[in-house]
Amino acid sequence: MNGWTVAATATLAAGVGAAAWGVATGPLRRRVVAQNLSTSLACPALLLLSEGYDRPSYVDLALLLALLGPVGTLVFARLLAEDLAADPPRAWGLTYAVAGFGGVVVIAVCVAAGPGRALVKLLVVGALLIGGNLTASRALSGGFAGSRRG
């Protein structure tokens, strides 16, 4: 164990654990937000693990999750639009907090990586992660207005 893996353990236990609890209980508006946050917390955890195990190729995992996690949330935002329109989720504070946490992790991993192409790759992952997270939250709270059938 080193500092990176300890941080990853804490992120998983506190963050993803809370998200797993949130997605399993409560009203639908809470569940979709928890699902969105679970991917945006697991992605920093994967970045931390990649750094902790000292395996740069594990960054691909975080890249894929940052890319596909928001797509998964878009699926729910799109196909549950009618249920969510009646009871839209409001959790912008939490969303921004998690996005900020993702940013902090990306910056920390970037500092550890040092200048080079690997740094730019990490920044791309970070941009996809935060941008995707915020866009997915936007989609959940009324991103699909006139959804009757299409």
Add this chain to the structure above:
Amino acid sequence: MNRRTTLLGVAEVLAWWAVLALLWLVFISAVNTLELVVGASAALVGAFAAWGTRRAVSGW
């Protein structure tokens, strides 16, 4: 499709190609000729995908 839209389309594909080729260059770990050739072609596929989707969206 007149000359102006053709030129705009070509410019759009080229711009996307440049961005995506840079992205490939960032993803890979070691650079060599074959890597660059494969990256350039993959970026071309991505650029055409971008062009095609934009056309599909605004083309009605």
Add this chain to the structure above:
Amino acid sequence: MTRRTRLFVAALGGTGLAVLLVAACFCLPRFGGAQHPYGDRVVRASLARHTANTIASVNFDQRAFDTLGEMSILFASVLGTVVLLRQTRDEHRAAPEPEQVAVPVRRFALLVLPVAVVTGLYVIAHGQLSPGGGFQGGVVLATALHLLYLGVDYRALERIRPVGFYEIADALAASAYLVLGLAGLVAGTAFLANFLPYGTFNTLSSGGTVPLLNAAIGMEVACAVVVLLARFLDQAVEIEKGGEK
């Protein structure tokens, strides 16, 4: 035999099985032990064939025949879906209605789609070097295409997704895998043997047939998933009960 005796026999058998399983579990090697007889041999073999990612070497070289089976399973299941979810005589198609999507979501989808395509191709091309490969990259490619449904609407997706083309490409990719296997026979070795030169370790051209088989699987998976999702989307969005209106 009465119901009671049958239950007794079943309970006896169940308990015996449970005891044997638990006893067997105690004889297993410890979790994460230091001895990996199979792993050591696999790593040695994959390094001898200049394949940096051992998993890719197992999937597409040492056990390429297993992958052929897996690919056939995917192919057959997609075929089954196409047959099952076809439009029957008592159903009709209703044109999907346009969807109003918030502008940031729509822009996000249009921006991320090409990025996801390039990422999918990157994952396929580097299957023999880093984690990833044909299956993972193919799924990413197919998912990327469906961003157009999620971020815009189904009509936009239908414009750039001729299903017939993907069906043909799926079949072509599946046969490309077979042809690469048969090429081994022609080259004088065995079916699906790694007959090409191994190349320089840790470059894109290393691993002999591994990158080519990887590419075939990537194309097969991407097209198969697109066809599969096309059937599901048709059913969920367009096809409705009741005859022609």
Add this chain to the structure above:
Amino acid sequence: MDDPLIVVALVLVAVSATAAVAVRDPARQALVLAVLGTVLAVLFTVLQAPDVALSQLAVGSALTPLLIMLSVRKVRRPQRKKEADR
């Protein structure tokens, strides 16, 4: 087993898998299933199996939810139409 990281990942998988079975509504089940996919990918990463983790991420994060939710929409549609006609 003495690595806390592995223990945390295993517990997360056990909890979300149990929740996926316990939740009754298919749409909510799909939500739990998406989280289960992510957590499983983390477990595979912790066990040093990045290839499997990548497969799990690719399939579990977007594809499986999409298939399930499309099926749910197809099943729900006749009901909705009846409600609209009423």
